[in-house]
Amino acid sequence: MNRRTLLLSALAGPVACSATFPDAPRRLTTAQVATLAALAEVATGGPGLPTASDLAVAGRIDDLMANCDPALVADVGLALDLLASPWVGLVVTGRPGAFVDLARDARMEVVGHWRRHRVGRVRGAMQALLGLCLATYWGDRRTFAYVGYPGPMGAPA
Amino acid sequence: MSRILGATSLAGGVHRRVDVAIVGSGAGGATLAARLASQGLEVALLEAGGAHTSADWGASDERVSYPMLYQDRGSRTTDDAAITVLQGRSLGGGTTVNWTTCFRTPDRVLARWAERHGATSWTSEALRPHFEAVEARLNITPWEEGLANPNNASLRDGARRLGIEATGLRRNVKGCRNSGSCGLGCPHDAKMAMHLTMIPDAVTSGATVYTDVAVDRVVMEGRRATGIRGRVLHRGSERTTGAEVAIDADVVAVCGGAINSPALLLRSGLGADLPEIGRRTFLHPVVAVTAEFEAPVHAWYGAPQSIASHASIDRGPNRVGYFLEAAPLHPMLAAIALGMGGPEQAAAMSRLRHTTTTIGLSMDGWVEGDEGGTVTVDGAGRARLAYPVGPLLAEAMHAAMRDLVSIQLAAGALRVGTLHVDPVVVTDVQGLGALDAAAYGAHEHGIFSAHQMGGCRIGTGPGDGVVDDSLRVFGVENLFVVDGSVFPTSLGVNPSETIYAMAHRAAAGIAAEAG
Ligand SMILES: Cc1cc2nc3c(=O)[nH]c(=O)nc-3n(C[C@H](O)[C@H](O)[C@H](O)COP(=O)(O)OP(=O)(O)OC[C@H]3O[C@@H](n4cnc5c(N)ncnc54)[C@H](O)[C@@H]3O)c2cc1C
Ligand code: SF4
Numbered sequence: 001m002n003r004r005t006l007l008l009s010a011l012a013g014p015v016a017c018s019a020t021f022p023d024a025p026r027r028l029t030t031a032q033v034a035t036l037a038a039l040a041e042v043a044t045g046g047p048g049l050p051t052a053s054d055l056a057v058a059g060r061i062d063d064l065m066a067n068c069d070p071a072l073v074a075d076v077g078l079a080l081d082l083l084a085s086p087w088v089g090l091v092v093t094g095r096p097g098a099f100v101d102l103a104r105d106a107r108m109e110v111v112g113h114w115r116r117h118r119v120g121r122v123r124g125a126m127q128a129l130l131g132l133c134l135a136t137y138w139g140d141r142r143t144f145a146y147v148g149y150p151g152p153m154g155a156p157a
Numbered sequence: 158m159s160r161i162l163g164a165t166s167l168a169g170g171v172h173r174r175v176d177v178a179i180v181g182s183g184a185g186g187a188t189l190a191a192r193l194a195s196q197g198l199e200v201a202l203l204e205a206g207g208a209h210t211s212a213d214w215g216a217s218d219e220r221v222s223y224p225m226l227y228q229d230r231g232s233r234t235t236d237d238a239a240i241t242v243l244q245g246r247s248l249g250g251g252t253t254v255n256w257t258t259c260f261r262t263p264d265r266v267l268a269r270w271a272e273r274h275g276a277t278s279w280t281s282e283a284l285r286p287h288f289e290a291v292e293a294r295l296n297i298t299p300w301e302e303g304l305a306n307p308n309n310a311s312l313r314d315g316a317r318r319l320g321i322e323a324t325g326l327r328r329n330v331k332g333c334r335n336s337g338s339c340g341l342g343c344p345h346d347a348k349m350a351m352h353l354t355m356i357p358d359a360v361t362s363g364a365t366v367y368t369d370v371a372v373d374r375v376v377m378e379g380r381r382a383t384g385i386r387g388r389v390l391h392r393g394s395e396r397t398t399g400a401e402v403a404i405d406a407d408v409v410a411v412c413g414g415a416i417n418s419p420a421l422l423l424r425s426g427l428g429a430d431l432p433e434i435g436r437r438t439f440l441h442p443v444v445a446v447t448a449e450f451e452a453p454v455h456a457w458y459g460a461p462q463s464i465a466s467h468a469s470i471d472r473g474p475n476r477v478g479y480f481l482e483a484a485p486l487h488p489m490l491a492a493i494a495l496g497m498g499g500p501e502q503a504a505a506m507s508r509l510r511h512t513t514t515t516i517g518l519s520m521d522g523w524v525e526g527d528e529g530g531t532v533t534v535d536g537a538g539r540a541r542l543a544y545p546v547g548p549l550l551a552e553a554m555h556a557a558m559r560d561l562v563s564i565q566l567a568a569g570a571l572r573v574g575t576l577h578v579d580p581v582v583v584t585d586v587q588g589l590g591a592l593d594a595a596a597y598g599a600h601e602h603g604i605f606s607a608h609q610m611g612g613c614r615i616g617t618g619p620g621d622g623v624v625d626d627s628l629r630v631f632g633v634e635n636l637f638v639v640d641g642s643v644f645p646t647s648l649g650v651n652p653s654e655t656i657y658a659m660a661h662r663a664a665a666g667i668a669a670e671a672g
Contacts, residue, residue: 023541028668043498068230071539077613087461104416108499115578123578124238126432127600131493133287138492138506147488152344153458 028073030063032080033105036061036133042107042131044137049146057136064136076132079125083110113129158361160649161248162576163208164369164392171367171389171402175201176671178406180372182206184410184656185640186197187351187359188291192664194362198671200363201404202356203385206247207392208368209342210352217341225393226254226342228417228579235530235544239599241493242416242542243340243607245359245507248368248649249352250414255607256461257328257337257348258482259286259297260650262658269523274645275617278626281637288438291657295329301432304335306459309483311448311513312570315462315568317482318672322356323466323481326347329653330460337458337485371395375425375540375636376411382409382636403671408671415439415609415642419532420540422623422630422638430632433623435532437614439647440544440606441518444554445484445494448565450575453510456486463640468562470520477527477553478520480649481561486514494576494603517557519550520649522611529647532612532638551598559592577642608652613642627666628659635670639663 008136028036052058065073072126082088090096092113093106114126123152137143144151159306177193179186182204185205190542203599205227214222216244223231226247233242245251262284270276291297302325305313316323318356329349338344360366372387384405388397411418419435428434470478488509495505505512530544546554558575562583565573581595595601616622618632624643630636639660641652648655 016575039454043502046500047504049503061405064224064230067224067396068232069395069539071537072229111498120239121237123600127496128234130496130498134492134496134498134502135489139489144488148453149457149488149505151340152218152338153334 026079028080031060031084032077032109033058034100035080035084036074036129037106039111039129040133040137042104042111043133050142052137055137055140060136061132062148067139076129079129082125083114083129160364161208161366164389164398166404167367167369168398168399169390169406171370173201174405175199177201177408177410177667178203178404178414179410179528180385181250181412181414181417181640182248182506183245183412183414183640184252184351184653185414186410187252187355188657189410189412189639189664189667190359190364190658191198191355191362192661193403193668193671194359194364195535196668198668199363200359201367201406203370203372203387203402203404204248204366204368204370205371205390208248208352208366208598209253210227211342211344211346212340217336217338217344219341219487222341223489233348235542237599239546240440240544240604240606242440243605243608244414244609248352248356248366252350253342253352254340254605255653256485257330258462258465258651259327259329260627261655262648262655263650266648270615274622276615276626276645279659281329283403284662287658287661288654291654291661295354295657296330296331296579297327297654300326300328300460302461302587303462304460304522306456307450308333308456308513309463310387310455310468311450311565311568311570312481312483312560315564315566316466316468318567319563321466321564322468323464325463328460332552333460334658335459337461339461340485341634341671343491345672367402370551371400372421374425375411375421377425377427380633382406383622385409388629402628408637408640408667410637410667411613412638412640414640415612416540416542416636418640418642419612420534420538423532423534424538427630427633429499431619431623431630433614433616433619433621434647435612437522437529437533437645438544438612439522439540439610439644441608441610442521442546442550442554443516443518443605443607444515444558445514445603445605446558446561446565446573446575446577447495448513448515448570449508449509449511450513450570451534454513456513457602461485464652469556469651472586472645475524475549477524477549478649479517480604481515481517481521481555481557481564484514486512496576513565513570515561516555517561518608519553521550521644522649524549526594529611543637546599546604554604555592560590562589562592577601606657608647609657610641610647610652613638614645615643616645628663629666637663637667639667664667
């Protein structure tokens, strides 16, 4: 078992029950990973905490995708492509620009806009992307001291 | 040769004939396998997940356990991503990761099933010996209330201060060290899960267990099932090795759990004759509140659930009932549940050790007009679950959150917050009104499910169900469904013990068909 695999809870997409996948693993594109990294950077971290890039959050999510249902990976990719669209930045902040190029505050504004969007599925998509980043980040032992979590209570003696 | 075979031993595929092929090794499938094998029947038990044990998940790290032990590597949701669906997928199914709370089926539920759904033989009297048998085997015994962790104590103390009934419960554990890791796989093998109990029993009696095998369909010939077809998966992945599995059988029992079992029947072409397959799928949808206390709570340690309140389970004919319990709070799950990101998230995480989580579970599919969700399969055979959260459920979620907030305040919480996109934060009873101004339902706040039920429900005929009172699929003599999907309604209590007992009892009829 690869210990770097992570929880994907709250990820957008259909449930994939016992459907099986003979194809080669599907991964996110470089541009999608960059958008994810830009999201992770504003969604996580803070004073006294490592940054998302310290914990390689986006790359580890991409690694996880390799073992997932390709349909799920496609859904995540689609949500990231939408987020990356310069139109999103323009509509929300009044300034055009791909998500990765927006200033930190503007990115937060976009995240907030999607989280409160009038269309439920847009809210769902942002919760899913945030869920990925947050699970990857806060599931990392390097954040446990900040949380005050000593780790799981004991392996068998 | 080991009788539990996984991907590495199945490179050449599987081609054989048995008396009974059982799909799914969870609460229903494992119990059934143990019973049938003990009667001398040749049993093949097939499981899509891996044969994982405490040696694999070790100290129960969230990053290891969720992808290893849960459906879709922990990512299962409803179609619209509004509800996070936690469902087990490994040897033992949901029992490997469940929180060990055990209840017998409430009498009023069985009475309703008999009266309206044709489940006339499932009386408490008929089930009693089966409850007793599984309670003995799984050591289902009362959990001492004094062992409740502060998370559960907050529910008990707050509820009692408000005059709301809250009682201790029973658990299926032996030598539990109160570590709190049940949902991540027990590191001490103290949980009496199927991979440590019924599955070894089945193997001792001669059953063969095939793990890493996803069953694609039940093979049908006219009105009979002749076996199953499936594929071997790489361990820890959902990709096939290319090896095929073909097992012919006198009887097939589908025990994949809710969502999965209806999907398998649909993939097998039974949907045309049985239009109810997939309908009335229940989730016991869960809402949660978090409460901060002055003293540390450490809600990540201690048995996940020690206390339950069923005071609001019956709210009259037009209102959905709910019950209250606690939930463990490890950082990764907490981070997802809070789900806000940014500085607010970091602040909330810094207070996590002072934070309790209590939950309200709605009893869906019980009142008129609340019908649960629907499972369908897409072109690739994948299950999809559409689950509308209608006004009746939304009202119950609101009421449950109000109760939970009141209880946490009564227990001494400094502040209590909901999981809304913009959390409603209440610091005293005067502030409770803020909850009434908030919106409730899909995408308004976090909603979760750990109890999937229905979708292949017992009924009086194909017009109102999928299986008959003996759990036989309508119109197919030798095909049975034996898992939580046969429930005609949700239960209003945690479902595992009902499933164990139903499987234990159904085995006699299935053995007769196989013999
Ligand atoms: C986190 C969590 C906590 C819970 N806590 C409690 C609790 O405290 N008390 C309680 O009573 N209940 C609890 N539950 C619920 C309980 O565990 C389940 O209701 C119960 O295990 C369901 O039993 P089942 O037989 O219906 O299916 P499952 O136990 O889910 O087993 C079905 C198995 O079939 C396999 N399968 C499905 N389709 C196929 C296929 N096509 N081919 C091969 N294999 C397949 C699945 O991988 C799975 O392993 C909890 C569940 C979770 C996830
Ligand atoms: S609380 Fe008990 S049963 Fe649960 S994981 Fe810890 S030792 Fe095992």
